Amino acid sequence: MRAAILQETGQDKLEVVDDLEAVGFGPGKVRVRIRATGLCHSDLSAMAGVLPQPAPFVPGHEASGEVAEVGEGVTHVRPGDRVLICWNPPCGACLSCRRGQSELCLTALFTSAGVPGFRRGGMEVFGFAGNGTFAEEIVLGGAAAVKIDDDVPYDIAALIGCGVTTGLGAAINTAQVEPGSSVAVIGCGGVGISTIQGARLCGAARIVAVDPVASRREAALRYGATEAVAPDELPAAKQRLSPGGEGFDYVFEVVGTSATARTAYDNTRRGGAVCIVGAGATDDFLQLNMFELFFDEKRILPSLYGGTDVLRSYEKFIDLWRSGRLDLESMITHRMPLAAVNDALDSMRSGEALRACIEF
Structure with missing residues (x-):
């Protein structure tokens, strides 16, 4: 599949390749076809080394897509469902979740951020923060795929997944x-x-x-x-x-x-x-x-990831968008294909774009 890879930390350009493979699918996992991914400043920070992230890696954590395949034990979504990607899904069982501070849950980050999510030839490739949404497909823990209604466009859902x-x-x-x-x-x-x-x-x-x-x-x-x-x-x-x-x-x-x-x-x-x-x-x-x-x-x-139950926040903010009280459409000032990802990054660095969106 196609994807954009940062080969070494500190580089400011990504290499767009067509021979990357998403790995790790199995029980409890979902395979998602990415339809839209936002470019967040955190991706730039990871590329620059400001945020810790092993390289080589596929940037991206603010995305939406369509479920392609579900592993054993995944029952909340099925193939064909429209989902947004939660880059740090709450586990529901750790001390933070039980205290009602699920935004502080580290279970997903501890179990996925240090595990390569892709392979290219004989080389292991990581996904940023355990995600890596600058790729056509991605394998995630089931909880990271949050089902949304079909009336929510992919680009809007991607924004809600992190920045909004x-x-x-x-x-x-x-x-x-x-x-x-x-x-x-x-x-x-x-x-x-x-x-x-x-x-x-x-x-x-x-x-x-x-x-x-x-x-x-x-x-x-x-x-x-x-x-x-x-x-x-x-x-x-x-x-x-x-x-x-x-x-x-x-x-x-x-x-x-x-x-x-x-x-x-x-x-x-x-x-x-x-x-x-x-x-x-x-x-x-x-x-x-x-x-x-x-x-x-x-x-x-x-304030980390909105400061409260992120799944409930998604619902509230989608409702605000539906009611016309929240303007998200005009925030996406640059829409471009994956091949133009470096142009999108440049527009973010220069301040020309409030949010750039890669569409697959």
Whole structure:
């Protein structure tokens, strides 16, 4: 089958091949024909080595498709079903799941992320985060294939599989933005735009979008931001838009660096909430002093995959999309075939695309 492979960590181009084989099918597994996969910044981070991932590997974790085959014991889906891919499906039995924090379940990552999911000739090839959706077919644990209704287009389902759920969930579930509050969102790619939409749905009165790319700032205004500024304009916006210039009620960091996290903290009012959404590197440390932590009483809220039961979040966000309250169609600004995957990656790096989508 066709797929796109990163041969060595640090390379910025993928090799599109036509001789890759998905392996590992058996009891408890499903084989899925990928129909659409989004390009998420986490894929770029894994390619660059910011996120840990053995190479060679097939990037991609935000996808949807059609069930081609089910293994023994899989009963919730059958061949022909339309599914979205849950890159970190909850097991339902671990301590995190039993506490009601299924977004923290590590069972799937521990059992699949370090196991090669593909083979090319005599070479083993991994899938990013145990997935690898830049391929025509993929073998996954049964729980990772989440059945959806036929009215949900493949490209929309792919977005909900990661970026939309992560951004909306940060605002709605993790931060629980209050009506009438003030919000700033640092980083306005696909996840940041979803965070803005989440804050709007929660009833935030002021939503300031912060991004160095002018096209992304313009897009943020269409999705619910009340103002959009470049990073160097944020201090002035803070003085102008918050009482006494004290800062925003909620600031979301959707980039994944200590520098932007520090900016988020500094622009949050005392007693406000800093929500960390971006996925950063293990060697990038955020520095806060003990006095400010105590004295400012700012809440630091990390948000992983939407911050709550991801399967229930899928249902809620699909319902919001159906009702017309959530705009997902216009977020996909680039649609292209797998052969153009490197062009899609370049458009993401340059900020030209809120979300690029590979269609099979």
